[in-house]
Amino acid sequence: MQTWEIRIRGIVQGVGFRPFIHRLVRTHALKGSIRNTSSGVTLTLEGDEDRLSSFLRELPEKAPPLAVIEEIRTDRIPFQGFSDFRIIESERQAERNTLISPDIGICPDCLREMRDPADRRYRFPFINCTNCGPRFTIIEDVPYDRAKTSMKAFPMCPDCDSEYHDIRNRRYHAQPDCCPVCGPSLQFYDAAGQPAAGDAAKLARDALKEGKILAVKGLGGFHLACRCEDPAIAGRLRRRKQRDEKPFAVMCRDLSGVKSICEVSAAEARVLSGARKPIVLLKKKHQGLEHLSENGWLGVMLPYTPLHVLLFEDGPDMLIMTSANLSDTPIIRDNAEALETLRGIADGFLMHDRRIQTRCDDSLCWVLDGQEYFARRSRGYVPQPLTVPEQETQILACGAEQKASFCLGKGGHAFLSQHIGDLKNLETLEHYEQQIRHFERLFDIRPRALACDLHPDYLSTRYAQDRAEEEGIPLLQVQHHHAHMAACMADNGLEGPCLGLIWDGTGLGTDGTSWGGELLAGDYRDFRRLGSLRPIPLPGGDRAVKEPYRVAFSLLREAGCPVGGVRDAEQLSRLAEAGLNCPLSTGMGRLFDGAAAILGIKERCSYEGQAAILLEASAREDAGFYPPVIEEADGLLRFDWREAVRALAEEKKAGTDAGVLAARFMNTLVEMAAHMAAMAAETSGIHRIVLSGGSFQNQYLMHRLPARLRGLGLEVYHHRRVSCNDEGLALGQLRIASARLQAERHGGRISLDFGESGR
Numbered sequence: 001m002q003t004w005e006i007r008i009r010g011i012v013q014g015v016g017f018r019p020f021i022h023r024l025v026r027t028h029a030l031k032g033s034i035r036n037t038s039s040g041v042t043l044t045l046e047g048d049e050d051r052l053s054s055f056l057r058e059l060p061e062k063a064p065p066l067a068v069i070e071e072i073r074t075d076r077i078p079f080q081g082f083s084d085f086r087i088i089e090s091e092r093q094a095e096r097n098t099l100i101s102p103d104i105g106i107c108p109d110c111l112r113e114m115r116d117p118a119d120r121r122y123r124f125p126f127i128n129c130t131n132c133g134p135r136f137t138i139i140e141d142v143p144y145d146r147a148k149t150s151m152k153a154f155p156m157c158p159d160c161d162s163e164y165h166d167i168r169n170r171r172y173h174a175q176p177d178c179c180p181v182c183g184p185s186l187q188f189y190d191a192a193g194q195p196a197a198g199d200a201a202k203l204a205r206d207a208l209k210e211g212k213i214l215a216v217k218g219l220g221g222f223h224l225a226c227r228c229e230d231p232a233i234a235g236r237l238r239r240r241k242q243r244d245e246k247p248f249a250v251m252c253r254d255l256s257g258v259k260s261i262c263e264v265s266a267a268e269a270r271v272l273s274g275a276r277k278p279i280v281l282l283k284k285k286h287q288g289l290e291h292l293s294e295n296g297w298l299g300v301m302l303p304y305t306p307l308h309v310l311l312f313e314d315g316p317d318m319l320i321m322t323s324a325n326l327s328d329t330p331i332i333r334d335n336a337e338a339l340e341t342l343r344g345i346a347d348g349f350l351m352h353d354r355r356i357q358t359r360c361d362d363s364l365c366w367v368l369d370g371q372e373y374f375a376r377r378s379r380g381y382v383p384q385p386l387t388v389p390e391q392e393t394q395i396l397a398c399g400a401e402q403k404a405s406f407c408l409g410k411g412g413h414a415f416l417s418q419h420i421g422d423l424k425n426l427e428t429l430e431h432y433e434q435q436i437r438h439f440e441r442l443f444d445i446r447p448r449a450l451a452c453d454l455h456p457d458y459l460s461t462r463y464a465q466d467r468a469e470e471e472g473i474p475l476l477q478v479q480h481h482h483a484h485m486a487a488c489m490a491d492n493g494l495e496g497p498c499l500g501l502i503w504d505g506t507g508l509g510t511d512g513t514s515w516g517g518e519l520l521a522g523d524y525r526d527f528r529r530l531g532s533l534r535p536i537p538l539p540g541g542d543r544a545v546k547e548p549y550r551v552a553f554s555l556l557r558e559a560g561c562p563v564g565g566v567r568d569a570e571q572l573s574r575l576a577e578a579g580l581n582c583p584l585s586t587g588m589g590r591l592f593d594g595a596a597a598i599l600g601i602k603e604r605c606s607y608e609g610q611a612a613i614l615l616e617a618s619a620r621e622d623a624g625f626y627p628p629v630i631e632e633a634d635g636l637l638r639f640d641w642r643e644a645v646r647a648l649a650e651e652k653k654a655g656t657d658a659g660v661l662a663a664r665f666m667n668t669l670v671e672m673a674a675h676m677a678a679m680a681a682e683t684s685g686i687h688r689i690v691l692s693g694g695s696f697q698n699q700y701l702m703h704r705l706p707a708r709l710r711g712l713g714l715e716v717y718h719h720r721r722v723s724c725n726d727e728g729l730a731l732g733q734l735r736i737a738s739a740r741l742q743a744e745r746h747g748g749r750i751s752l753d754f755g756e757s758g759r
């Protein structure tokens, strides 16, 4: 007989972990106890060594789906002589260290019950259990129990209460547990906002079948839903929502529905039908569905709440499901807000009386190397922390501006927020500030230092500056692309020096110009700029971002090509000749925009990144490349794109297919990156390279560039847990601030003035 103390760290509270341990202990005929601790649970177990070992082996394999085990430590301790197995109820921890689970899609057990006419939760739209249901979006405060969630308005009936207290029941300690007797209820409202009598789910299904547009209350906000096969209905939604060209996401009843419209690999099927239920970007099976998405991909998800399941009961096989918000405001959360804001947009409202405490948009990803590659990491993933080394803690990193997010660090955990949106919108800025406070309260973090971008005009920078001043705490400003690089390093758990290929639209450089096609070398503390693009003049400044033909003009003009064919050529020539309002940018996003316009793919954008996305979508395989011209001046490598632009323009004029040229353009970038990285690796002696920045949302690049770089003997890392775009930036800022503060404390000499180190 032996006695083992097993300490488990991770997300193991409020996820059905103790009932699971209870069952596993019984299976192995062990005795002892379990108690919650500040960082997880501690088990004391007695039995013979074989049984203890097999218990320990099965523990991580059989753990409940929501549990995240970060560490298991086992020590032999003196024999205690337990007579049974018991759960020791812990006193409230003085320090809040409990991790909070993300919202999880309906599990197979609950699905079975809600389809069973004999079950007391038959067709119940709020069914959930310890393995599934709302979490993050209903939690008001910690510790996590019902009284501190939106479920406090629904006292449990005796039946639910006995399930809740029965350790053998799969709803043991499931805080949102409820039933038709005690739980929330569903209600349908007509276009005028008047409640309608009858079965709400059926009324909604009938309205959808008739082609109506409905507002449907989800987990982290409202969706607008309608049938998706009819371009006229989708067109009506676009007009009412004033969403001209941006693709819609679709929800399909099941996987076979998805397969009828998209190519689905085994890995994609796994992500689609997993517990977290993100929107997955899939390749469309055939042309058509243009009214849903103008490019080659379609964002698809499966039903993730019991309410969605009801919508598909005998309704359409698939629905457009787009988040209900207007022009960059946060997703709509409250019933009254929905009725007011969506009047004239929705023909009906399917709502319920469980409050959404926290807004959380659907996550959006595609699948790379068998796992999620995020464009937006939100519902289903947030607020699950990322593990980081325990260094300086209690730091708030404030992120970027357009794809704002923030990140709080504490004791080996980095809590990255959900998708927030564009802070230039006042409501979004308020949402951002509220969420920072909410996270600080939930995870008991009082920032002792702040990190933000170098850009003085980002509203996240202003927020950080104000707070630093008010609270008298240090503020570290971090160069944008260094933060991207650090985010990808942290995402992969890398320490020490790396090369970083950072391609995005724009970010303020240390020289005061806009960067975005950079090759950096450095670590968390500091970096050097080794490579970039020949700067591109942007006639009209910010207007050039929305109007790629302006960039095309610049590229052609610089390359010595005729510009007569470009829209507004005369006016742009005057601007360029006078050098008026023509800031320089090395942004890779701009080079994509310009190429797209030269190829006649897109001249004006109605949403961010549109030209680059359409260029990628139009690319044909095996198109070759133009030998990239790379020049060196003062130790900085520069990709001189003029040769490639000349070739593109001439071949386009000669009638070569735009799709072939689009591929040739991107292949040229792959070659350019390979040459530059090889040179940088040789001079720096660093052979690890991370890829970050919004341009790496590009599947064409991501399916070629890493392999090309590996072929050179480089170790290549891309994002896996956070988004490569600005949404992931805060994680990098956090790690950089932490490393600098630590270096400062240990007397290391670091420079907070980037002017010296960044070239």
Ligand code: ZN
Pocket (backbone or CB within 6 Å): 106, 107, 108, 109, 110, 111, 127, 128, 129, 130, 131, 132, 133
């Ligand atoms: Zn369940």
Ligand code: ZN
Pocket (backbone or CB within 6 Å): 156, 157, 158, 159, 160, 161, 178, 179, 180, 181, 182, 183
């Ligand atoms: Zn009940």
Ligand code: FE
Pocket (backbone or CB within 6 Å): 480, 484, 504, 505, 506, 507, 693, 694, 725, 726
């Ligand atoms: Fe960026």
